[in-house]
Amino acid sequence: xxxxxxxxxxxxxxxxxxxxxxxxxxxxxxxxxxxxxxxxxxxxxxxxxxxxxxxxxxxxxxxxxxxxxxxxxxxxxxxxxxxxxxxxxxxxxxxxxxxxxxxxxxxxxxxxxxxxxxxxxxxxxxxxxxxxxxxxxxxxxxxxxxxxxxxxxxxxxxxxxxxxxxxxxxxxxxxxxxxxxxxxxxxxxxxxxxxxxxxxxxxxxxxxxxxxxxxxxxxxxxxxxxxxxxxxxxxxxxxxxxxxxxxxxxxxxxxxxxxxxxxxxxxxxxxxxxxxxxxxxxxxxxxxxxxxxxxxxxxxxxxxxxxxxxxxx
Amino acid sequence: xxxxxxxxxxxxxxxxxxxxxxxxxxxxxxxxxxxxxxxxxxxxxxxxxxxxxxxxxxxxxxxxxxxxxxxxxxxxxxxxxxxxxxxxxxxxxxxxxxxxxxxxxxxxxxxxxxxxxxxxxxxxxxxxxxxxxxxxxxxxxxxxxxxxxxxxxxxxxxxxxxxxxxxxxxxxxxxxxxxxxxxxxxxxxxxxxxxxxxxxxxxxxxxxxxxxxxxxxxxxxxxxxxxxxxxxxxxxxxxxxxxxxxxxxxxxxxxxxxxxxxxxxxxxxxxxxx
Numbered sequence: 026x027x028x029x030x031x032x033x034x035x036x037x038x039x040x041x042x043x044x045x046x047x048x049x050x051x052x053x054x055x056x057x058x059x060x061x062x063x064x065x066x067x068x069x070x071x072x073x074x075x076x077x078x079x080x081x082x083x084x085x086x087x088x089x090x091x092x093x094x095x096x097x098x099x100x101x102x103x104x105x106x107x108x109x110x111x112x113x114x115x116x117x118x119x120x121x122x123x124x125x126x127x128x129x130x131x132x133x134x135x136x137x138x139x140x141x142x143x144x145x146x147x148x149x150x151x152x153x154x155x156x157x158x159x160x161x162x163x164x165x166x167x168x169x170x171x172x173x174x175x176x177x178x179x180x181x182x183x184x185x186x187x188x189x190x191x192x193x194x195x196x197x198x199x200x201x202x203x204x205x206x207x208x209x210x211x212x213x214x215x216x217x218x219x220x221x222x223x224x225x226x227x228x229x230x231x232x233x234x235x236x237x238x239x240x241x242x243x244x245x246x247x248x249x250x251x252x253x254x255x256x257x258x259x260x261x262x263x264x265x266x267x268x269x270x271x272x273x274x275x276x277x278x279x280x281x282x283x284x285x286x287x288x289x290x291x292x293x294x295x296x297x298x299x300x301x302x303x304x305x306x307x308x309x310x311x312x313x314x315x316x317x318x319x320x321x322x323x324x325x326x327x328x329x330x331x332x333x334x335x336x337x338x
Numbered sequence: 339x340x341x342x343x344x345x346x347x348x349x350x351x352x353x354x355x356x357x358x359x360x361x362x363x364x365x366x367x368x369x370x371x372x373x374x375x376x377x378x379x380x381x382x383x384x385x386x387x388x389x390x391x392x393x394x395x396x397x398x399x400x401x402x403x404x405x406x407x408x409x410x411x412x413x414x415x416x417x418x419x420x421x422x423x424x425x426x427x428x429x430x431x432x433x434x435x436x437x438x439x440x441x442x443x444x445x446x447x448x449x450x451x452x453x454x455x456x457x458x459x460x461x462x463x464x465x466x467x468x469x470x471x472x473x474x475x476x477x478x479x480x481x482x483x484x485x486x487x488x489x490x491x492x493x494x495x496x497x498x499x500x501x502x503x504x505x506x507x508x509x510x511x512x513x514x515x516x517x518x519x520x521x522x523x524x525x526x527x528x529x530x531x532x533x534x535x536x537x538x539x540x541x542x543x544x545x546x547x548x549x550x551x552x553x554x555x556x557x558x559x560x561x562x563x564x565x566x567x568x569x570x571x572x573x574x575x576x577x578x579x580x581x582x583x584x585x586x587x588x589x590x591x592x593x594x595x596x597x598x599x600x601x602x603x604x605x606x607x608x609x610x611x612x
Contacts, residue, residue, distance in 0.1 A: 057432070057436070057517070058432040058433075058436035058438075059432075060428075061428035061429060061431055061432035061436075062428070062429045062432045062433065062444070064424075064425045064428065064429065065425050065426060065428070065429035065448070065488065065492055066429070066444065066448075068425060068485065068488065069448055069451050069485070069488060069489065072451065072459075072485040072488075073451045073454075075462065075466070076458070076459040076461075076462035076463060077462075079461075079462035079465065079466075080458070080459075080461060080462055083461060083462070083465075090465075090468075138357060141350065141353060141354050141357065142354050144350065146347055146350050146351040146354060147351055148351070148355065149354075152354055152355065152358045154596050155358050155362045156358055156361065156362070157595065157596070157599060158362060158365055158592050158595070158596075159361070159362070159364075159365065160595065161542060161546070161588070161591050161592045161594070161595035162365070162546075162584075162588045162591075162592065163545070163546040163548060163562070163563045163566065163587060163588055163591070164546065164548045164563070165548050165552075165563045165564070165566040165567040166563075166566045166584040166587055166588050168567075169566060169567075169569055169570060169580060169584070170364055170365075170368055170584065171364065172570070173577055173580060174364065174367060174368065174371065174577060174580075174581070175364055175367075179382075180380045180382060180577075182363075182364075182367060182384065185382060185383060185384060189383075212361075212364070215361065220599060220602065220603060221603060224600075224603050269453050269455075272455050273455040273456050273457050273549065275456075275457065275548070275549050275552075276548035276549060276552060276563070276567070279552060279567065280566075280567045280570050281570075293457075294455065294457040297457050297460065297461075298457065298460065298553070301460060301461050301464065302460075302464070302553065307461055307465065310460075310461050311461050311462075314457060314458045314459075314460065314461055315458075317455050317457055317458050318454055318455065318458040321453060321454055321455045321458070322454075324453070325450055325453035325454070328453065329446055329449070329450055329453075333442070333446060
């Protein structure tokens with residue numbers, strides 16, 4: 026039996042831990058976070074700043090990779106050259122067409138598919154797994170799969186199917202280069218949109234749906250007033266993410282059409298590549314790159330705002 | 339059973355399966371063709387029933403030294419994943435447990451570096467690689483892959499570290515754990531799921547990476563993505579071989595992808611969709 030009053034341990038009492046560990050912690054928590062963050066922040070900073078500064082520099086000098094070292098300062102001449110390149114206008118249009126079409130196809134079809142597989146049915150697990158597969162196929166394999174096995178005008182599957190129906194096969198890559206690229210890229214990204222929407226639909230409020238159904242709302246009304254608003258945010262996210270990544274579509278074009286007959290399937294990214302690594306004109310390519318970065322920044326600003334809102338939750 | 343649609347089960351099942359098979363058909367065709375002979379592969383009308391052969395897989399190796407490219411893909415993917423985790427984990431730990439007013443801005447900034455088109459950095463990176471002799475080297479590629487994936491890795495690790503209940507950390511501190519001990523015995527086991535899926539995602543992204551592979555590498559450090567691209571217009575009959583090569587190149591990653599679906603949604607949408 027104790028007669029000496031024992032102090033009651035209070036929540037902030039550190040007496041269980043050794044004093045040295047506590048001291049260690051106190052000082053550490055001042056510099057530790059910064060030290061831990063340092064590698065990531067500094068490497069990313071370099072990764073961002075160095076190319077940017079170099080691009081800015083290259084864009085105002087005359088520099089061809091076949092000639093040693095950058096030479097004279099030529100002001101905005103590279104920008105002028107890039108913008109007046111006869112391929113420039115078409116490449117911008119192609120980029121916009123590519124972006125718009127792929128986004129439209131993936132969002133519309135993706136929504137439809139997600140709705141279709143939202144409710145249970147036999148084999149649903151396998152269907153979901155199958156549906157997301159195209160996204161994991163590497164872009165070059167995807168491109169060649171379509172170029173040779175599907176779109177070949179003689180032996181390709183599409184050709185054989187149209188022959189079966191008595192139609193003349195279409196020579197996709199020669200006659201419709203941009204459309205072919207759109208098909209290839211859409212096929213790759215459809216699972217992405219589908220997966221996002223499937224995930225989002227899972228969090229749809231079932232009780233609300235049931236209540237609406239009991240109140241007499243038909244399927245179309247339930248879709249329009251309940252499902253659609255719920256999908257609003259994922260659709261916005263998908264659109265923005267695709268805008269950012271599709272701007273740089275390159276491998277598919279490189280492997281199939283090489284820019285298409287003439288510039289029919291050249292987008293801005295491919296045009297920059299052509300300038301840099303085929304014409305070896307680093308100056309002009311850099312001017313073009315700044316333009317592409319500017320475009321991307323516009324999309325990124327909106328996406329950042331959306332993410333920021335989410336981070337606060 | 340609560341239903342949000344009007345179509346009866348049978349109709350939905352049939353339409354879902356039809357749509358799926360149509361969409362996935364090219365992949366299924368690829369798998370079939372990989373086991374055909376070249377003549378069977380270009381047969382008109384296409385053969386559905388045939389005796390499978392493994393000859394293509396061997397020929398691909400002879401013709402284009404498949405194993406070298408596979409090794410390069412493996413090294414660059416694993417290397418960039420490990421390096422990425424080494425850099426990203428401490429950063430994520432710092433932001434999750436030592437959160438300041440600037441944490442959010444730092445995170446947003448990191449994500450924004452991922453949003454810039456790769457082609458914007460093509461010229462300087464190429465010039466840098468050329469002058470430093472890193473062109474067509476595994477080291478160069480690994481570094482580029484790491485930096486490409488770093489923002490997403492930091493983000494995903496941050497998300498999963500945040501989910502660790504702070505009370506457990508408090509408890510371990512009260513028991514006198516040092517910082518390193520805390521990391522080893524609390525963070526690591528509890529965050530292992532997030533770390534694993536972040537790693538998986540990085541693996542997938544690096545393996546499929548085509549832009550930098552095509553531009554910065556060729557005969558020595560080329561990855562599978564670049565090898566497949568070289569089948570763009572070879573001579574002679576090659577469909578079966580292309581299918582075999584592609585199948586070998588994509589199969590592991592498609593399987594990985596199946597396992598990392600959820601993390602993919604988180605990672606690629608930067609967490610904007612739950």
